[in-house]
């Protein structure tokens with residue numbers, strides 16, 4: 300196998316890693332140092348965008364796709380007949396450094412199938428990272444995937460070489476995991492998550508005490524789950540995320556629409572489409588939790604377990620809480636403005652800055668490049684609504700939806716909460732960047 | 738006394754020169770309709786006044802911007818100067834006049850015409866500066882790293898710090914083909930110098946190999962069932978593609 304060319308290995312191991320969503324390089328600021336290579340910027344830097352429009356910030360590869368396990372949703376599972384490859388640690392380290400020097404990437408995102416057993420895999424990964432950190436003196440960004448079931452000490456050693464560590468939750472419920480990933484237990488996943496959290500805390504205290512303590516995953520931990528492979532509802536998923544943010548202090552939860560790659564009676568058929576819009580809605584809701592001070596229970600409940608695919612979760616909330624609106628641009632608080640559909644954090648900050656210098660009217664907002672397409676239905680300036688805006692929920696909904704979706708929905712308001720999840724979607728929605736302001 | 742406005746300024750195109758235009762406008766109570774540098778051809782029916790650059794005057798203007806308005810205002814003026822937009826000098830002048838009247842709060846007056854023009858013009862420049870930390874590719878020539886860019890704004894001063902920090906132990910050159918200037922980083926020190934032309938030797942075998950590896954990675958990482966050309970274009974405008982390794986054949 301070692302006779303295989305690096306380019307072939309790269310092809311196989313990048314192909315196997317590409318369904319992993321997390322690709323940000325953010326969360327840690329570290330300046331360069333004479334004699335070393337690289338730095339890291341907390342805001343994150345993308346270096347390219349692939350044909351699917353996703354950001355490329357890191358060299359995202361598996362160390363190996365030779366897997367001892369047999370998870371049924373995964374292309375790399377043991378029983379699948381595919382080409383296999385494994386990088387030699389020095390090959391991968393050299394490749395990554397040379398990419399970095401050319402400004403192709405911001406760092407490395409390393410994951411791996413289970414080669415032999417979790418401990419062995421973890422040791423191999425440590426070897427790659429120590430080459431990069433110690434031999435090449437690399438100070439840039441490294442995100443590493445912890446291998447569930449690996450020894451505590453090995454995971455700690457790995458975490459000391461990385462900026463971010465993540466463990467994929469894989470599937471949003473215990474039952475689904477048992478069904479589809481028989482070799483992994485929920486415990487194998489949650490235990491290291493807890494361990495990373497504790498590790499980060501202890502490390503912080505040590506850092507205060509001893510100046511030269513190496514940092515343990517300074518950019519925190521994240522996780523990823525696959526949606527659409529199993530029957531969990533959005534309500535279950537969002538509540539799970541909220542709990543993870545709280546309990547394990549995760550930096551991010553990533554959602555990945557399941558892309559059918561294998562025939563399996565427990566999984567959606569190979570020709571079924573990935574639920575991209577649903578994934579998009581989950582990301583929007585996730586943003587509402589993290590930056591817009593929404594609570595998971597405000598967005599969905601027992602009766603409405605799934606997001607409306609026609610409008611975003613914030614609009615959905617606003618229409619269901621129509622009494623809350625309109626809000627006055629010149630006096631509403633920061634928190635209240637954040638609840639207005641179409642106003643993002645940047646927009647709200649601009650409004651707050653500008654209104655200190657004088658009261659604002661609609662033309663002023665336009666001059667400030669505030670997009671009013673959605674917001675116009677929910678705000679007043681100096682007590683007045685925008686000209687031509689009708690103040691009833693049906694008119695608002697009609698304004699918010701594209702003509703096509705409106706007709707599909709059959710227009711009456713009663714159907715609003717009963718929209719079929721399989722309805723076709725507004726095209727524009729798909730194009731919006733996942734991290735866009737909502 | 739009313740300001741005289743039937744006049745145009747020509748200056749040497751330097752940053753100090755621009756500040757001297759501000760100085761002149763103040764002390765002569767003039768509101769020029771046009772300020773331009775000799776490499777722009779401008780038709781004007783108004784008398785053209787030549788503003789000579791005086792470092793001491795420029796420094797005084799800079800001082801008073803920082804003291805009477807704010808450092809943030811000074812930062813915006815600098816960014817504005819790096820713009821390639823025609824009429825940027827007037828945008829800066831109008832912004833500063835308002836600033837001298839109102840003080841630090843001018844940068845918050847986002848709905849004022851003079852301010853919003855200044856903000857959108859400088860936002861374009863700083864965004865371009867950001868893009869050129871991302872969409873810039875180096876090639877290794879005998880151990881030295883070389884990159885070529887074609888920005889609209891003069892971004893070299895905005896990115897120099899970043900790349901010195903990123904590659905402290907390397908030697909590198911970033912050539913701005915549109916402004917005929919380059920950053921040269923050697924012996925741990927960067928300089929920005931005029932450079933008429935840059936001739937590069939053929940890429941060596943190793944360099945070609947890494948380009949191929951990168952192209953392979955780039956083409957493999959996209960997920961077929963999610964192909965989305967419009968999203969890619971929004972995130973990475975086409976004018977940046979020209980010098981990106983992943984789009985060369």
Ligand code: SF4
Pocket residue numbers: 366367368369370373374375376377411412413480
């Ligand atoms: S352990 Fe990881 S690589 Fe192996 S089959 Fe399961 S998900 Fe795939």
